Amino acid sequence: MSSTLPVTLDRTAGGSLGVQLSGRIRDLVVAGTLARGDRLPSSRALAAELGVSRSVTEQAYEQLLAEGWLEARRGSGTFVTATGAARAALPRRPTAPATAGLVRLDAGTPWIDPRHAAGWRRAWREVSTAPPPRGYDDPRGLPELRALLADRLGRSRGVLLDPDELVVTNGTTDGLRHLLTALPHGPVAIEDPGYRAAVETVAGLGRTVLDLPALAPVTDLTGVVACYVTPAHQHPLGRVLPGPERVALLDAARAADAVVVEDDYDSEFRYDVAPVPALASLDRGRVAYLGTAAKSVAPSLRLGWLVPPPDLLDRINARRLVTHEGAPWPVQRAFLALLRDGYVDKVVRTARRVYAERAPRVAAALSPYATPGGPVAGMYSTWLLSQADALRARDAARRAGFELNLLSGYCRTATLTGLVLGFGGVTDDELDRALAALTSALGRSRG
Ligand SMILES: Cc1ncc(COP(=O)(O)O)c(C=O)c1O
Numbered sequence: 242m243s244s245t246l247p248v249t250l251d252r253t254a255g256g257s258l259g260v261q262l263s264g265r266i267r268d269l270v271v272a273g274t275l276a277r278g279d280r281l282p283s284s285r286a287l288a289a290e291l292g293v294s295r296s297v298t299e300q301a302y303e304q305l306l307a308e309g310w311l312e313a314r315r316g317s318g319t320f321v322t323a324t325g326a327a328r329a330a331l332p333r334r335p336t337a338p339a340t341a342g343l344v345r346l347d348a349g350t351p352w353i354d355p356r357h358a359a360g361w362r363r364a365w366r367e368v369s370t371a372p373p374p375r376g377y378d379d380p381r382g383l384p385e386l387r388a389l390l391a392d393r394l395g396r397s398r399g400v401l402l403d404p405d406e407l408v409v410t411n412g413t414t415d416g417l418r419h420l421l422t423a424l425p426h427g428p429v430a431i432e433d434p435g436y437r438a439a440v441e442t443v444a445g446l447g448r449t450v451l452d453l454p455a456l457a458p459v460t461d462l463t464g465v466v467a468c469y470v471t472p473a474h475q476h477p478l479g480r481v482l483p484g485p486e487r488v489a490l491l492d493a494a495r496a497a498d499a500v501v502v503e504d505d506y507d508s509e510f511r512y513d514v515a516p517v518p519a520l521a522s523l524d525r526g527r528v529a530y531l532g533t534a535a536k537s538v539a540p541s542l543r544l545g546w547l548v549p550p551p552d553l554l555d556r557i558n559a560r561r562l563v564t565h566e567g568a569p570w571p572v573q574r575a576f577l578a579l580l581r582d583g584y585v586d587k588v589v590r591t592a593r594r595v596y597a598e599r600a601p602r603v604a605a606a607l608s609p610y611a612t613p614g615g616p617v618a619g620m621y622s623t624w625l626l627s628q629a630d631a632l633r634a635r636d637a638a639r640r641a642g643f644e645l646n647l648l649s650g651y652c653r654t655a656t657l658t659g660l661v662l663g664f665g666g667v668t669d670d671e672l673d674r675a676l677a678a679l680t681s682a683l684g685r686s687r688g
Contacts, residue, residue: 259300350666382409479615620665
């Protein structure tokens with residue numbers, strides 16, 4: 242049985258034909274095949290088409306009228322309603338962003354040297370032959386991995402801890418999320434300009450974000466429960482938090498009973514001096530330390546670690562035990578092998594050399610036109626320019642096939658303008674072409 246409506250009824254299906262018909266018409270509306278304002282055949286005509294009694298079509302129409310999918314207009318028929326038409330309710334299909342297909346000069350993308358691919362493969366082969374845990378594993382993470390990470394933190398960052406005080410996470414923002422669940426309600430202060438993912442994470446959990454001017458000493462944290470900072474390499478301006486300001490920040494946190502969240506995302510990548518010890522090395526009871534494998538190995542690994550202040554540890558672990566929110570076992574197992582076999586040290590050393598060579602190249606190209614936002618370390622540098630010049634340069638880069646971020650995109654109440662240029666995730670040739678596009682636009686603007 243079929244009709245001018247694309248509806249077929251199945252007499253063998255059992256159940257009421259009226260219910261079957263109302264379901265079919267409802268499906269057409271939901272799918273958008275019938276849209277707002279479409280007129281349905283009369284119940285008599287539809288019954289004739291389908292070869293059923295009129296009571297079947299009337300029952301179906303009455304049901305859909307009651308549900309609001311249809312409306313009867315006296316003298317003119319039965320119509321699909323505005324509210325019932327799913328096509329109208331469907332979100333508009335997102336259009337591809339204008340920047341699709343461009344090579345991204347992202348601040349957060351590291352150089353992954355293809356020469357080390359064999360070590361990567363070896364680690365994953367080991368994962369493939371290791372038996373997975375039988376049930377949900379230790380929510381804190383693999384004990385061997387925590388032991389290696391704790392040892393590394395002590396040696397390279399001056400953070401002394403027992404492996405049981407460290408929690409393996411799915412990356413920095415995951416660690417931040419776990420920490421926030423253990424903190425009392427209240428606002429979180431975040432550097433401005435600052436790490437956008439941290440802002441989104443805090444706001445997404447329903448907390449107020451307070452703007453902490455990134456370059457001003459922090460002396461008062463009254464009323465906040467936590468304060469998020471990047472002391473080794475302010476993101477995105479680049480400054481190292483000076484010693485006296487570290488002391489003042491910790492004093493302010495103690496006075497306000499706030500936790501300082503230290504995002505130590507890329508401290509391995511200093512190429513002028515040795516990495517500055519972590520803030521957590523000064524006060525483990527006050528600082529929550531966040532580390533990540535995103536810069537040393539790959540952002541897509543989604544692996545990080547959190548060292549919370551000891552008094553929050555049990556609360557975080559108890560919750561993770563119930564929610565099974567541990568980091569995936571294969572990723573932990575692979576990272577364990579990568580750390581243990583020296584892969585991580587090797588890729589960090591290679592990438593550091595690459596960045597140490599590229600950073601001055603970027604500086605040589607841009608310094609005639611722009612002021613550095615701070616000392617250069619890691620895999621990006623930030624350049625202060627007028628917004629008009631920054632936009633001109635960004636647009637020229639786009640025309641040449643590259644996408645890079647405007648500094649204004651990291652600002653909330655701060656009014657800094659310029660460019661944040663990542664030089665890790667591109668080839669030398671791509672970097673040269675991007676710099677040529679930028680300098681030619683900035684040179685023209687100067688001229
Ligand atoms: C300031 C900052 N912190 C942390 C990260 C790493 O985050 P995740 O570990 O979630 O990948 C990034 C990555 O770009 C970053 O820019």
